[in-house]
Amino acid sequence: MSNVDIGIDLGTSSVIIYTKEQGVCLKEPSVVAVNSYTGELLAVGTEAAKMLGKTPDKIKAVCPLEDGVIADYELCEKMVKYFLKKVSENIVIKPRVAICVPSGITDVESRAVVEAAVVAGARKVFLVEEPVAAAIGAGIDLNKAKGNIILDIGGGTTDVAVLSLNGIVTKASLKIAGNKFDDVIIKYIRDNYNVLIGRHTAESIKIGVGSVAPRLVDAEMEFKGRNLLSGLPQKRKVKRSDIREVLMEPVIQILQAVRSVIERTPPELVGDMLENGIVLTGGGAKLDGMPELVHKVLKIDAYLAPYSEECVAIGTGKLFDFTDDMSDGIIESILYPHH
Ligand SMILES: Nc1ncnc2c1ncn2[C@@H]1O[C@H](COP(=O)(O)OP(=O)(O)OP(=O)(O)O)[C@@H](O)[C@H]1O
Ligand SMILES: [Mg+2]
Known part of the structure; x- marks a missing residue:
């Protein structure tokens, strides 16, 4: 690989990177693991997600992007730098990088993202709004x-x-969006079953039996959680029709x-x-x-x-085909001086 353009979807749930040459070449959770006491960065993405739950005292998982805004921009910067380095190891010429940022992002936050990309080796950075990238990725000319x-x-x-x-x-x-769907499932299970479930379980219920259209079969799904009265683990079942109402x-x-x-x-x-x-x-x-x-x-x-x-990442990577014509939805960022 020599001269490439890279597209990054900086999402709340995951970071996806696309290049025309390789297609989707990275897809990792938007999570970093830090030492709870010192704040030191321990792992990023999939590695960080793996560390979770195993050493719960010392290690804290942080999602630098929460609710589509940058909750911790220093960690976000480190995460972008890490992922970009990972995919551009073999790139000889500095790449142009397009990044899809959450729509609620502030100027300071976007500058942090741009700077992270420049430090990671980008020669030019473009920021793009999510629906524009999604449209390109979905094949709209x-x-x-x-x-x-x-x-x-x-x-x-x-x-x-x-x-x-x-x-x-x-x-x-x-x-x-998706996280909110998980939240309402957690609340429903707590209020109606007196059982506390984690985010992961809620997400699997959503993907397993979650539906917003009538279905012929009212499927059921088993889940595990902690009973709030006894404090003990418990197995229960939930119906598609109940989840549908909640969603x-x-x-x-x-x-x-x-x-x-x-x-x-x-x-x-x-x-x-x-x-x-x-x-x-x-x-x-x-x-x-x-x-x-x-x-x-x-x-x-x-x-x-x-x-x-993957639409947003694909669209971000293909953005360069349109940069001359686009007027709104793309912010061409100035190149920051090197550190
Ligand atoms: N089959 C499925 N059914 C329902 N929800 C799903 C399914 N697969 C993934 N999801 C949900 O999609 C959401 C993640 O979507 P996506 O990867 O587009 O988010 P993101 O781009 O990281 O976030 P954002 O655009 O808000 O910054 C999660 O809430 C996940 O649970
Ligand atoms: Mg997204």
Whole structure:
């Protein structure tokens, strides 16, 4: 590998890196492990996730991006540097790097991200908004875009945007996404079973029997947790129909955000939108029945993009094809002096 462009999706749940030459070449959880006493960085990504739970006293897991914002930007910077170094080891010429940042990011935070990329060897850094990257990744040609609506449901945030001829026409971002689905499941199990479950268990229930559309068979799933009354571990079962009711609340809020975006979109584009349908991206959009529900509530066809979880990274990596034409949604960052 000599001269490459690298795309990074800096997500709340995972960091995904894409290059045209290699495709998706890194996918690791957005987690770092630090020494609880000294704050020293011990491991990043998959390694950090593996260390969790094994040595709980000394080691603390930190998600530098929480709810789609940068909770700890020093650790975030270190994480970006680590991942970028990992994929660009054999690169001779300094790469151009495009990074998809959470929509709620501040100037200081974006500067930290840009700087991390420069320190890691980038010669030029571009920042891109998530729905723009998701659209490119889903195969929408931005030069021809006309009333294309994108709904990206990630871990921390959901982004909705209407794109047309090289820019974002209307958009919304809300902090209700995959993590929130897990939260409502945890709360439901606690309130109705008196059992406390962890985030991992909640996520497997969501992926296992979570659904927002009616299904013929009311599947059941077994889970383990700690009974709050006895304090002891317990095995219980939960039904798809119960989980569906619980998930509907956050999902309806997402659909309301989409509706408000449509309401603010010029009527001509709404017509095009009806032709194009809504494209769903992000891991959270893989929730069973999501496209069906979107179609039922909003009366617009809805499709889950292929590789929906990787869409943003793929789009970020392909961004360089569009940089000359894009006006909105990309911030071309100035090159920072070297340290
Ligand atoms: N099959 C599935 N069904 C339901 N949810 C899923 C499925 N697969 C993954 N998810 C959820 O997708 C979410 C992660 O999605 P994604 O990787 O797009 O997030 P992210 O890009 O890291 O976050 P953000 O865009 O908010 O910063 C998690 O909440 C995960 O539980
Ligand atoms: Mg994302």
